[in-house]
Amino acid sequence: MISFLFRRLFSSLPVALLVLATCFLLVRLAPGSPFTSERALDPATRQMLESKYGLSGSLPQQLARYIGHVLQGDLGDSLKFRGRTVVEIISQSLPRSLLLGSISFALALGLGIPLGAWAAARQGRPTDHWLNGLALLTLSIPTFVLAPVAVLFFSFGLPLFPPAGWGTPLQLVLPSLCLALPFVGICARLTRSGLLETIGADFIRTARAKGVSEKSLVLLHALRPAILPLVAYAGPLAASILTGSLVIEEIFAIPGIGQFFVSGVINRDVFLVSGVVLIYCLLLLFFNLLADWITALLDPRIRLDS
Amino acid sequence: MKIRLILFMLGGIALASLLGPWLSPYSVSTVSAAPLSPPSLAHWLGTDLHGRDLLTRLLYGGRISLLVGLVGASVSLLVGVTYGLVSGYLGGRTDNAMMRLVDILYALPRIVLVIVLITLFDLKLKGLLDGSWLAPLAPHARLMLLFVGLGLVEWLTLARIVRAQVLSIKERPFILSARLIGQTTPTILFRQILPQVLPTVLTYLTLALPAVILEESFLSFLGLGVQAPLASWGTLLADGASLLNPIQTPWWCLLFPALLLATTLLIFNFLGDQLRSPKK
Secondary structure, X not given: OHHHHHHXXXXXXXXXXXXXXXXXHHHHHOOOOOOOXXXXXXXXXXXXXXXXXXXXXXXXXXXXXXXXXXXXXXXXXOOOOOOOEHHHHHXXXXXXXXXXXXXXXXXXXXXXXXXXHHHHHOOOOHHHHHHXXXXXXXXXXXXXXXXXXXXXXXXXXXXOOOOOOOOOOHHHHHHHHHHHHHHHHHHHHHHHHHHXXXXXXXXXXXXXHOOOOHHHHHHHHHHHHHOHHHHHHHHHHHHHHHHHHHHHHHHOOOOOHHHHHHHHHHOOOHHHHHHHHXXXXXXXXXXXXXXXXXXXXXXXXXXXXX | OHHHHHHHHHHHHHHHHHHHHHHOOOOOOOOOOOOOOOOOOXXXXXXXXXXXXXXXXXXXXXXXXXXXXHXXXXXXXXXXXXXXXXXXXXXXXXXXXXXXXXXXXXXXXXXXXXXXXXXXXXXXXXXXXXXXXXXXXXHHHHHHHHHHHHHHHXXXXXXXXXXXXXXXXXXXXXXXXXXXXXXXXXXXXXXHHHHHHHHHHHHHHHHHHHHHHHHHHHHHXXXXXXXXXXXXXXXXXXXXXXXXXXXXXXXXXXXXXXXXXXXXXXXXXXXXXXXXXXXX
């Protein structure tokens, strides 16, 4: 286990750094400068600003300086939100996005798995067909279509929930539901197909022959291997929820990390953009690692250390 | 039976988008005296903030949305299939290096990559086009970047799928025979192996199309994709969403784009499902 963690850490770090470097270079290569948003600056001022923020010299020099700072835990200053460091911005906004994301993640799994299991138990019957149709419907409607329509119906049509904002539990309901719903369908489908595949396996027939009740057959014997594809999907799922949260934050005016990212790209705020991409990348790598680890826990045939 | 109905609907949406703007009595940018009027006989789906006919704009936006989907999916197909073929067939170290690159690109949040790509190279491409004989295309630089950019992030999965298939196909006897009669590697790749992976690739197309349409709408919704005066389903949806407020709710501006977009995506996903599930 420990050696697996270390190996993954060593192979992941270069990836994260490569992503960070690519992002930094892309933003620096882009036309337009973060300092010339309204009027042209005279060269002297510009030079001063550039050296103040560590953006002077050739591109490789800038990159090397930036990577050096990042390795020491310093993500630089935001160029647009003057006087705030990127670490500050991220540490304020990330918890909000993470809270929203984890509620949606829990909803996607918490609704998707039971619905999928239910469909599998009623295979070929009307319930199954209806649930399948429903799953296809939810996974076809993207978050940014669902969210404004939900606001239209449940904030303006029926004034049940506040249409935007952050702070009260009631304000969390619509955003987290809208973010989760497309993934409920995907999780339900994965659970259903996984279960149907294991139900046909030999060890299930043996268990049934031993007289195991139908309920514990599904819950104790079949669910564990059946859920493996779902666990493998959990990594990409977390990533999709992260990027989906970009648009949800925009619609519901939630001051999360996604809003800062979008404004960062528009303003060529190179340190902010790179910092947020680094966080996205690290979270992604972490979730993939977690998914691999849980897979190994569930499936005794997989050995992480070999 | 069900499939035929679905295909009919898809054809209807595509045809309406293609012909609709011609048939409609309104042009996309005609400003009428009745802003935000609800659906009526004169304006079947109502009008928007500037009094433009929503139906006309939706059909017009459909052209862009569907075109982005087609071009983007084709780009991803072209890149993904070629990459997968070469990587799988050459094998060994080349394969290893090529697949690591795919892994790295997978680790980048994809939509983020497109956002960075488009916002950053928009002006550069515009400048390039302006200076050349392609100058008339310059105003559409952003749209073209969007086409290519979306295709360029969607090819990864396809490359993996094709590579996995090539790995098994290249061990089959007919490939050995082709090598023995002296066919060159490109000939073997495109004449012998490509036809074998084509069914998988076509199935994948039904997944890539909605994915690209969705990403375009997503970007346009954030204000980073298609820009005014052009419209796509994504921008119309965004317009509709921005009009929502407690005092007056022009629901038609939001609901109709949402319905159209959701229906189209549903159709593609349904077709993909049908193609992938084994025949009964």
